[in-house]
Amino acid sequence: MSFPWFTLFLAITLSVKAQKPIPPTVHTDPAGALTVYRDNLTRLRHEHTALRELPNLPFFLFGMGDRLKLIYRNGRLLNALTGNIEEQWRVKEEIIVPSEYLVHLVLTDGQQIQIRENESGVWLLQPPRKPKLIPGTRSRLNLPGFTKQPWGPILRVLHQEVLINVIHGRPVPNFLVYLKPWYRDAALMGMVLRETNNLSLIQDWIMAINKPFDRNNHGIPEVDNLGQVLFLVSLVSDKKHPVVQSVLDSAGHFRRGNYVAGQTDDAEHPVYQTKWLKYGLKSLDLPDPYSIPKQYDSYSALFWWAYRNEHVAGPEFDKKIAINSPYYVWAEDHFYTQRRGMVGTVDYPLSWQQHDSDAHYPGMTVLDKDLAKQKLAFTHAWHAAEMFLLLHVP
Known part of the structure; x- marks a missing residue:
């Protein structure tokens, strides 16, 4: 039986209408x-x-x-x-x-x-x-209203500050001052995108990952990347992804007994690095021969979503870190259920980062030349993601 032409025409018409952008x-x-919105912000500043x-x-x-x-x-x-x-x-x-x-x-x-x-x-x-x-802006996104959330207006802005830093399908910390994605930032961004059903935005980038390290920090293979890559893969694929075996092989080079250790941010953080690796293995349902070492690690509290009991307390991040790299302290807040993370004094943006040796701050000149001089980046996706994940009620 031949397919009726009017049925085909109707199907095409309905498809076009379904794809037509709605203003x-x-x-x-x-x-x-x-x-x-400002009332919501005022309440946040009273609590934080x-x-x-x-x-x-x-x-x-x-x-x-x-x-x-x-x-x-x-x-x-x-x-x-x-x-x-x-x-x-x-x-x-x-x-x-x-x-x-x-x-x-x-x-x-x-x-x-x-x-x-x-x-x-x-x-x-x-x-x-x-x-x-506006030409060049037509594409589909999911933009939840978070209307039943106590921080709904703020969550909408934090979500925007994550999404604004997805560029050409790549999740970057700030699209004006960073050219390449960082696996650590991308992993936290991925958590937000998973929550809001927007993983399709970075799916192709994740599928194309072919190296276990991003080597963005002066070419150093940072060991926390191993678990971050596995976790990112788990968001859109499975353990058959080609990079998985490369990660497993690389992990062996950094193994010390039953944990891994190496450089992250120019220091060894074996607790943090092993937590990431174990979480990545678990995310892909892979065998896990590793154990988290029982020692103090200043980065241990950055990993707040799992292995919370496997932690040795010690000094927390100081005020300078909170000012320049606020995502560290917001993550620590999530771990300790405290409120040391800084909130800005302006309506927008809610996230920032300052004095990062790897950022190209002249990129901020298009917004304001003084930002470039101050080495201050507006916005910052990791900061926005940490705030979002702490304030969002599952």
């Missing part, structure tokens, strides 16, 4: 939404009282996932990677609402424009004109 609605109360004074630069990043990366700042919408002006307006008033992925503009001639990102792309909304999908 967001014009937000009718951006000021009210900003108040709700360690504050970091940050430069108050009214801006917002658009382009989550593999979309064109854009910066709104001072009446301009810039290509974040080239600095080219995509759109510009003469602005009388602006309201930036990070939790709604929204910039609301009142122009000098009285017109109102909204730039808003949703699950299908980044849009210019200027009624009564039709919504305009």
